[in-house]
Amino acid sequence: xxxxxxxxxxxxxxxxxxxxxxxxxxxxxxxxxxxxxxxxxxxxxxxxxxxxxxxxxxxxxxxxxxxxxxxxxxxxxxxxxxxxxxxxxxxxxxxxxxxxxxxxxxxxxxxxxxxxxxxxxxxxxxxxxxxxxxxxxxxxxxxxxxxxxxxxxxxxxxxxxxxxxxxxxxxxxxxxxxxxxxxxxxxxxxxxxxxxxxxxxxxxxxxxxxxxxxxxxxxxxxxxxxxxxxxxxxxxxxxxxxxxxxxxxxxxxxxxxxxxxxxxxxxxxxxxxxxxxxxxxxxxxxxxxxxxxxxxxxxxxxxxxxxxxxxxxxxxxxxxxxxxxxxxx
Numbered sequence: 001x002x003x004x005x006x007x008x009x010x011x012x013x014x015x016x017x018x019x020x021x022x023x024x025x026x027x028x029x030x031x032x033x034x035x036x037x038x039x040x041x042x043x044x045x046x047x048x049x050x051x052x053x054x055x056x057x058x059x060x061x062x063x064x065x066x067x068x069x070x071x072x073x074x075x076x077x078x079x080x081x082x083x084x085x086x087x088x089x090x091x092x093x094x095x096x097x098x099x100x101x102x103x104x105x106x107x108x109x110x111x112x113x114x115x116x117x118x119x120x121x122x123x124x125x126x127x128x129x130x131x132x133x134x135x136x137x138x139x140x141x142x143x144x145x146x147x148x149x150x151x152x153x154x155x156x157x158x159x160x161x162x163x164x165x166x167x168x169x170x171x172x173x174x175x176x177x178x179x180x181x182x183x184x185x186x187x188x189x190x191x192x193x194x195x196x197x198x199x200x201x202x203x204x205x206x207x208x209x210x211x212x213x214x215x216x217x218x219x220x221x222x223x224x225x226x227x228x229x230x231x232x233x234x235x236x237x238x239x240x241x242x243x244x245x246x247x248x249x250x251x252x253x254x255x256x257x258x259x260x261x262x263x264x265x266x267x268x269x270x271x272x273x274x275x276x277x278x279x280x281x282x283x284x285x286x287x288x289x290x291x292x293x294x295x296x297x298x299x300x301x302x303x304x305x306x307x308x309x310x311x312x313x314x315x316x317x318x319x320x321x322x323x324x325x326x327x328x329x
Contacts, residue, residue, distance in 0.1 A: 030047060031049060031128070032126050032128050033046075033047055033050055033053050033054070033128065033129075034046075034049070034124070034125070035047070035124070035127070036114070036122050037122065037123050038121075038122050038123075039121055043062050044062075044122060045058075045062075046061045046062055053128075054099050054100060055100030056099075067098075068097050068098050069096070069097065069098075070095065070096035070097075070098070073096055077093060077095055080093045080111060081123065084111060084112065085121065089112060090110060090111065091111045092108070092110055093108075094106060094108045094109070094134075095107060105131050106129070106130050106133075107127040107128065107130065109125045109126065111123050111124070144156070145157035147206075147221070147222040149199060149202065149203065150202060150222050151203070151206070151207065151210075152210050152221055152228070153222070154221060154222055155221065155223060155224060158219065158221035158222075158223060162178070162229075162231055162288050165233045166277070168233070169233070169277060174234060175234065175236050175276060175278045175279065176231070176232060176234065176235060176276070176277050176291075177236070177239070177274060177275065178230070178231060178240075178275045178276075178277075178291055178294075179243070179244050179272055179274055179295070180229050180272070180295045180296065181205075181227065181229075181247065181270045182226060182227050182271050183226040183268060183270055184264055184268070184269045184270060184271055184303075185258060185307075186198065186202075186226040187260075188258055188261065189201050189260075191260075192258075192259060201268055205228070205254070205268065205270065208247075208250050208254060213230060217233045218230065219231040230243075230247075235276070236276060237312060237314060240274045241274055241312055244312075248269070251268065251270045252267060252269050252270075254268065255267050256268035261308075263306055264307070272311075273295045273298030273300070273301070273302055273310075274310060274313065275291050275297075275298055275313045276312070276313075277294075277314075278315070294313040294314070298313040299311070301313075
């Protein structure tokens with residue numbers, strides 16, 4: 001314990017010969033969780049604060065067989081351990097520890113190695129619970145990717161997800177689809193009824209689309225202005241066309257007035273472009289501009305042919321070339 005004490009609090013005269021009262025006052029009554037852990041991840045010492053922070057008693061943590069560390073965090077922890085072994089004086093790292101109730105607590109720890117033969121390279125880690133801070137950071141992160149007006153994802157999130165799914169499509173040699181919806185004659189809504197009604201209209205359309213797109217990997221986002229984009233991973237052209245037609249009918253069924261939309265019989269409607277990308281062996285396109293161009297072309301066709309309809313375009317990713325062909329839906 002003296003070795004652990006000196007590592008925690010330094011080698012001052014008061015530390016060189018700490019009495020049991022000193023040690024308990026500074027470690028065992030600390031609000032932080034203090035552990036001594038070997039390079040085999042086995043715990044040698046756990047301070048009593050474990051009970052209040054994680055629900056485990058120190059004895060339970062020392063003897064129970066449950067893997068307390070989240071497996072996704074172990075590579076980062078191991079990398080920090082290697083830096084400490086190589087001579088780094090201290091490592092700061094955040095990781096997840098399993099609570100007794102089964103939930104994960106985010107902990108922020110400061111780790112250093114006890115460099116003496118007795119401890120065989122054990123580490124001492126002083127950590128505190130930062131779960132609430134992490135929760136707030138995640139909420140702020142979500143806000144950064146959310147469109148304030150409609151509540152759906154924003155263009156920044158759309159671009160990120162589209163890029164990730166495009167790359168995944170190339171790796172898996174599979175397929176993906178993209179929808180682009182545009183509210184027909186939306187300017188007429190703003191001009192005739194006012195911008196507040198226009199905002200309400202856009203919110204209603206966005207939430208209707210969001211309610212009908214249910215798979216976790218799918219994304220509905222405000223693409224810009226009155227345009228809404230929908231990313232559909234692992235979706236072929238037939239499936240994308242069915243989804244687009246369902247969305248078109250559902251928006252029309254809202255019966256939101258728009259007297260300037262003559263093609264839609266005086267109610268709000270949407271035109272929808274559909275683009276589907278099929279990855280072929282040997283195909284390689286670095287960025288999804290081709291898919292965006294294809295869906296934009298399909299949307300233009302839907303509007304050109306009378307609005308309130310769906311048109312589709314296909315992108316073949318083969319030998320580094322993108323070929324787009326459009327047909328009305």
